[in-house]
Amino acid sequence: GNSVTQMEGPVTLSEEAFLTINCTYTATGYPSLFWYVQYPGEGLQLLLKATKADDKGSNKGFEATYRKETTSFHLEKGSVQVSDSAVYFCALGANTGFQKLVFGTGTRLLVSP
Amino acid sequence: DTEVTQTPKHLVMGMTNKKSLKCEQHMGHRAMYWYKQKAKKPPELMFVYSYEKLSINESVPSRFSPECPNSSLLNLHLHALQPEDSALYLCASSHTGDQPQHFGDGTRLSIL
Numbered sequence: 001g002n003s004v005t006q007m008e009g010p011v012t013l014s015e016e017a018f019l020t021i022n023c024t025y026t027a028t029g030y031p032s033l034f035w036y037v038q039y040p041g042e043g044l045q046l047l048l049k050a051t052k053a054d055d056k057g058s059n060k061g062f063e064a065t066y067r068k069e070t071t072s073f074h075l076e077k078g079s080v081q082v083s084d085s086a087v088y089f090c091a092l093g094a095n096t097g098f099q100k101l102v103f104g105t106g107t108r109l110l111v112s113p
Numbered sequence: 114d115t116e117v118t119q120t121p122k123h124l125v126m127g128m129t130n131k132k133s134l135k136c137e138q139h140m141g142h143r144a145m146y147w148y149k150q151k152a153k154k155p156p157e158l159m160f161v162y163s164y165e166k167l168s169i170n171e172s173v174p175s176r177f178s179p180e181c182p183n184s185s186l187l188n189l190h191l192h193a194l195q196p197e198d199s200a201l202y203l204c205a206s207s208h209t210g211d212q213p214q215h216f217g218d219g220t221r222l223s224i225l
Contacts, residue, residue, distance in 0.1 A: 034213060043117075043203050043216040044156065089155055093213075100169065101214065103155035 002027045006090050006104035013080055013111050021075040021107045023064075023090035033057075033066055033073040034091040034101070044089065047075075085111045116140055117217035119204050125223045128194060134220045136187040136204030145187040146214060147179060148203040156203055162187060163209075194224045 007022040025033065032051045036044040048057030053068035062077045073090060090104040117138045126132050136145065144163045148156035161169035162181040176198075178190040187204055201221050205214040 032213075036216075041218075043119075043218040044205075046213050046215065049213055100158060100161070101156075106153075106155055 002031065002092055002094060002102045004090050004092050004102055004104035006088075006107050009087075009106070009108040011107060011109050013109070015082055015111055015113050016079045017111075019075070019077040019080045019084075019109065021088055021090075021109070023073045023075065023104060025071050025073065025090075025092050027071075027092055027094065029094065032093045033064070034093065035062070035064055035073070035075050036089040036091060036103075038087045038089065038106075040086070047088070080109070080111045082111045082113055085109055117204055117206055117215055119202075119217035119220050121220055122218070123221050123223075125225060126191070126194065127225050128196075130194075131190070131192045133191065134189040134202055134204075134222075136189075136206075136217060137185055138206040138215075139185055140206065140208075140215070141184075142206035142208050142215070143184060144207045144209060144212075144214075145181060146205040146207075147187070147189055148205065148216075150201040150203055150219070152200075160189075191222075194222075196224045198222065199224045 003026045005024050034049045035047040037047045038044050048059045050057040050066035056065045064073050064075045087106045087108050089106045092102045120135045147159040150156040159173045160179045165181045176193050180188040201219045203219045205216045207214045
């Protein structure tokens with residue numbers, strides 16, 4: 001079946017450091033890929049998405065490229081801020097009718113000043 | 114600001130109580146979802162409604178009863194819950210089943 005594997009957290013960085021959160025997936029067919037972010041006490045917010053191979057999703061300085069050859073969708077940001085501290089979920093949606101999202105376990109990011 | 118509104122934000126109930134969670138969206142989305150999220154875990158899908166009809170029930174116990182009265186509103190009726198049902202309950206919606214889902218901020222439920 002479909003699955004998503006994310007790197008274990010927490011990831012601890014200083015402000016303005018470079019961020020990478022690894023995400024790999026296993027899926028049949030051609031899924032869509034998503035990154036969601038969850039701030040403390042809130043629901044999930046869609047951060048970015050990609051629907052086919054080589055698509056690059058980007059938003060708020062974050063970006064991720066759909067790599068079919070490595071089955072990966074790593075999240076990157078060039079310079080993190082304290083306000084980026086949150087839990088990040090990589091998710092996969094099968095493009096068959098309903099987006100039954102399969103989530104990774106989540107990666108907590110802690111950014112210190 | 115989230116475009117999916119959930120009420121109440123917090124709910125404490127006893128195991129014999131009956132309560133309901135409410136979710137509302139005005140984005141014209143035709144698919145709506147209920148998820149359960151335990152602490153430090155990803156959300157787990159419970160139900161999917163498409164065009165106001167129940168499309169997916171992920172083998173959820175009958176003490177959880179969903180309802181979709183119209184295209185903007187989704188309810189989750191709760192009865193005789195167990196302490197292990199304490200969690201954050203998230204509602205989401207999408208334009209159609211194959212579009213990205215937009216989440217509300219959730220209802221934090223505690224069962225005494």
